[in-house]
Amino acid sequence: AKKYAEGGQLQLFKENEWITIRKKTDEHAAVVTGDTVGDPFKDTSGPSLNILIKLMTIIAVVLASRFRDI
Numbered sequence: 001a002k003k004y005a006e007g008g009q010l011q012l013f014k015e016n017e018w019i020t021i022r023k024k025t026d027e028h029a030a031v032v033t034g035d036t037v038g039d040p041f042k043d044t045s046g047p048s049l050n051i052l053i054k055l056m057t058i059i060a061v062v063l064a065s066r067f068r069d070i
Contacts, residue, residue, distance in 0.1 A: 002031050002032055002035040004021075005021040005023075005027070005028050005031045005032075006023065008020055008021075008022065011032070012027060027037075
């Protein structure tokens with residue numbers, strides 16, 4: 001979204017009209033902040049969640065026969 005906002009291609013529906021997000025506006029600041037905070041979070045949480053999903057899958061496959069007998 002940051003690239004679209006800085007390129008003047010991002011529009012927002014506000015107060016019953018479409019406005020184009022321009023630099024040095026509150027909307028642009030919100031887009032830049034979201035991008036700045038979101039990218040590191042995505043880069044760090046993605047790999048750890050991938051490992052967690054794989055671990056849960058392996059545990060489920062290994063213990064499936066025990067769950068079936070309950």
